[in-house]
Amino acid sequence: xxxxxxxxxxxxxxxxxxxxxxxxxxxxxxxxxxxxxxxxxxxxxxxxxxxxxxxxxxxxxxxxxxxxxxxxxxxxxxxxxxxxxxxxxxxxxxxxxxxxxxxxxxxxxxxxxxxxxxxxxxxxxxxxxxxxxxxxxxxxxxxxxxxxxxxxxxxxxxxxxxxxxxx
Amino acid sequence: xxxxxxxxxxxxxxxxxxxxxxxxxxxxxxxxxxxxxxxxxxxxxxxxxxxxxxxxxxxxxxxxxxxxxxxxxxxxxxxxxxxxxxxxxxxxxxxxxxxxxxxxxxxxxxxxxxxxxxxxxxxxxxxxxxxxxxxxxxxxxxxxxxxxxxxxxxxxxxxxxxxxxxxxxxxxxxxxxxxxxxxxxxxxxxxxxxxxxxxxxxxxxxxxxxxxxxxxxxxxxxxxxxxxxxxxxxxxxxxxxxxxxxxxxxxxxxxxxxxxxxxxxxxxxxxxxxxxxxxxxxxxxxxxxxxxxxxxxxxxxxxxxxxxxxxxxxxxxxxxxxxxxxxxxxxxxxxxxxxxxxxxxxxxxxxxxxxxxxxxxxxxxxxxxxxxxxxxxxxxxxxxxxxxxxxxxxxxxxxxxxxxxxxxxxxxxxxxxxxxxxxxxxxxxxxxxxxxxxxxxxxxxxxxxxxxxxxxxxxxxxxxxxxxxxxxxxxxxxxxxxxxxxxxxxxxxxxxxxxxxxxxxxxxxxxxxxxxxxxxxxxxxxxxxxxxxxxxxxxxxxxxxxxxxxxxxxxxxxxxxx
Numbered sequence: 191x192x193x194x195x196x197x198x199x200x201x202x203x204x205x206x207x208x209x210x211x212x213x214x215x216x217x218x219x220x221x222x223x224x225x226x227x228x229x230x231x232x233x234x235x236x237x238x239x240x241x242x243x244x245x246x247x248x249x250x251x252x253x254x255x256x257x258x259x260x261x262x263x264x265x266x267x268x269x270x271x272x273x274x275x276x277x278x279x280x281x282x283x284x285x286x287x288x289x290x291x292x293x294x295x296x297x298x299x300x301x302x303x304x305x306x307x308x309x310x311x312x313x314x315x316x317x318x319x320x321x322x323x324x325x326x327x328x329x330x331x332x333x334x335x336x337x338x339x340x341x342x343x344x345x346x347x348x349x350x351x352x353x354x355x356x357x
Numbered sequence: 358x359x360x361x362x363x364x365x366x367x368x369x370x371x372x373x374x375x376x377x378x379x380x381x382x383x384x385x386x387x388x389x390x391x392x393x394x395x396x397x398x399x400x401x402x403x404x405x406x407x408x409x410x411x412x413x414x415x416x417x418x419x420x421x422x423x424x425x426x427x428x429x430x431x432x433x434x435x436x437x438x439x440x441x442x443x444x445x446x447x448x449x450x451x452x453x454x455x456x457x458x459x460x461x462x463x464x465x466x467x468x469x470x471x472x473x474x475x476x477x478x479x480x481x482x483x484x485x486x487x488x489x490x491x492x493x494x495x496x497x498x499x500x501x502x503x504x505x506x507x508x509x510x511x512x513x514x515x516x517x518x519x520x521x522x523x524x525x526x527x528x529x530x531x532x533x534x535x536x537x538x539x540x541x542x543x544x545x546x547x548x549x550x551x552x553x554x555x556x557x558x559x560x561x562x563x564x565x566x567x568x569x570x571x572x573x574x575x576x577x578x579x580x581x582x583x584x585x586x587x588x589x590x591x592x593x594x595x596x597x598x599x600x601x602x603x604x605x606x607x608x609x610x611x612x613x614x615x616x617x618x619x620x621x622x623x624x625x626x627x628x629x630x631x632x633x634x635x636x637x638x639x640x641x642x643x644x645x646x647x648x649x650x651x652x653x654x655x656x657x658x659x660x661x662x663x664x665x666x667x668x669x670x671x672x673x674x675x676x677x678x679x680x681x682x683x684x685x686x687x688x689x690x691x692x693x694x695x696x697x698x699x700x701x702x703x704x705x706x707x708x709x710x711x712x713x714x715x716x717x718x719x720x721x722x723x724x725x726x727x728x729x730x731x732x733x734x735x736x737x738x739x740x741x742x743x744x745x746x747x748x749x750x751x752x753x754x755x756x757x758x759x760x761x762x763x764x765x766x767x768x769x770x771x772x773x774x775x776x777x778x779x780x781x782x783x784x785x786x787x788x789x790x791x792x793x794x795x796x797x798x799x800x801x802x803x804x805x806x807x808x809x810x811x812x813x814x815x816x817x818x819x820x821x822x823x824x825x826x827x828x829x830x831x832x833x834x835x836x837x838x839x840x841x842x843x844x845x846x847x848x849x850x851x852x853x854x855x856x857x858x859x860x861x862x863x864x865x866x867x868x869x870x871x872x873x874x875x876x877x878x879x880x881x882x883x884x885x886x887x888x889x890x891x892x893x894x895x896x897x898x899x900x901x902x903x904x905x906x907x908x909x910x911x912x913x914x915x916x917x918x919x
Contacts, residue, residue: 200537201536201537204486205474205475205486208475208478209478212478212479213479216479246664246668249664250661250664250665253660253661253663254661256539256660256661257659257661258537259482259483259503259535259537259538260537261537262536262537263537
């Protein structure tokens with residue numbers, strides 16, 4: 191099944207997120223990830239949602255989302271050149287002997303160590319989903335105590351539509 | 358102007374042109390009812406909130422105006438749910454006003470508290486919880502605007518009790534500010550030219566007229582188009598009455614219980630143009646056999662309907678009130694003799710095989726429906742319930758009047774007919790309103806007889822009483838080994854029940870008594886109930902079996918008397 195990335199703008203009012211998630215459940219659409227926050231406009235939230243489905247299903251998702259009165263705009267960016275990022279915080283077991291290994295791994299992925307405790311440390315990584323996945327799987331053998339991922343956020347690239355990477 | 362929230366609600370209704378509301382009082386709407394007598398609104402006290410929602414829905418369908426219902430918090434609000442879902446499925450403009458517990462206790466499981474906004478989200482077009490009286494006027498304005506514009510639908514406004522009591526400076530806004538609400542405003546010239554072109558190329562075109570034609574008040578425009586282009590029309594259940602069924606180009610209802618020729622036309626057409634229908638499974642039958650070999654055009658106000666069930670070759674997104682007058686000048690005048698003759702042959706063949714369903718001395722429900730038509734010549738508003746009675750009504754009553762049939766289509770809500778008829782009669786007091794209802798559906802909202810009596814509404818109720826939940830029994834007979842599980846139904850003496858409410862009631866068991874009973878009912882100036890005790894195991898034919906294509910119909914068996 192294809193994964194589609196949608197961006198939806200919506201009024202920042204109580205219950206709007208519920209309306210959106212309710213719609214996905216009711217229409218039997220499968221959400222892979224969902225992330226919401228403020229947009230550039232006051233009182234408008236921006237949601238990035240990753241859904242499973244072929245083009246026909248996703249077209250329906252877009253139309254049904256657009257019908258929600260609090261949703262002001264919906265865009266399928268799957269086939270558009272876009273910057274797509276995810277942030278993860280990984281708390282990994284790290285006794286004194288393992289710390290330098292983990293720090294090195296984090297550096298390879300341009301991650302940062304954001305917390306260090308006696309037996310564990312927390313790595314922050316930002317990047318495309320694949321990169322986050324790679325680091326997480328490399329850290330797994332050390333013992334992951336906690337994992338928090340934000341899900342995808344996306345923004346269409348401006349200019350000539352180049353799909354080049356800048357990171 | 359200083360008003361309480363409660364006064365502001367009624368004031369808003371008056372400004373929206375509302376003169377009738379259907380509801381039941383309760384603790385969380387006591388302020389609302391306290392303010393009501395000061396406003397020129399006739400409140401119809403229903404006996405169950407489901408009835409209130411259906412009555413508002415029936416009112417909307419009969420008049421084209423927004424229907425209004427009122428209920429208290431908790432159970433009052435949850436009782437509205439079926440009626441709202443019904444209005445949502447059939448795109449009926451309804452505004453429901455519910456009381457909510459006071460703002461200070463929302464979320465504490467207070468007495469009669471329920472999250473009705475959460476509950477009704479998937480079954481309303483939109484809904485609101487008002488916790489600040491300053492928002493009330495704007496919300497009321499938006500609720501009506503959303504309910505009646507675009508693809509109409511129900512909107513629920515839940516108002517906390519303290520908001521109803523609070524005083525504020527009321528100013529009703531002139532406009533709405535809804536940045537996320539879109540009405541179709543596309544330039545239609547290109548898609549319409551394409552449709553006209555497809556129509557010019559088609560040898561065997563067919564139009565499906567759905568409820569959207571009614572909702573857009575576009576019946577005149579439809580007639581103009583089909584007469585110019587000479588295109589035959591089939592209707593959905595809710596599209597019945599978009600075109601006179603006596604018209605040479607109107608074939609009547611197609612689909613699961615459509616006459617055989619309508620479904621033959623559907624499967625032989627090379628161009629199918631749907632106007633305001635959503636290709637429901639009851640119309641299409643098995644989807645992968647639907648419209649094979651035909652190009653399909655979908656005209657709808659709701660873009661989300663396009664390519665939902667059937668993938669189409671062209672789509673026009675717009676209001677039929679605008680689309681049809683723009684399309685008609687583009688289409689050419691055509692004769693289409695061969696195609697129309699072919700349909701006429703099927704029709705003739707069907708007429709002998711299928712239409713005749715009542716050549717028997719037994720009292721069969723089809724005969725009752727036909728006699729109501731004979732007696733009234735169709736000059737009434739029919740309100741049918743759900744199930745066999747609904748299909749017989751659709752088949753044996755020849756509808757020729759606009760908004761002449763009100764029925765629960767999408768949700769298939771048994772119990773709809775009686776309360777919906779109350780709404781229809783309130784909205785159209787000069788019309789004779791008839792109800793056809795089975796003994797099963799009638800018992801689901803039988804309490805509304807009290808409302809009929811209290812309002813002295815001259816509704817004529819024909820109970821087609823076969824002692825079964827008949828449509829399910831039919832399926833059990835045909836597809837489930839004849840095992841009548843959960844379908845035999847004991848009913849009361851309906852005539853006596855009616856009498857107990859002060860409504861004249863008759864029981865008819867003989868075919869020979871039907872005509873005079875109907876005449877008598879018509880001559881009585883007030884409500885009447887006739888309990889027609891009909892053949893118990895009569896089936897609705899023809900029938901496209903569930904999951905079958907529309908071509909594979911089970912035809913009517915020949916009767917001995919044929």
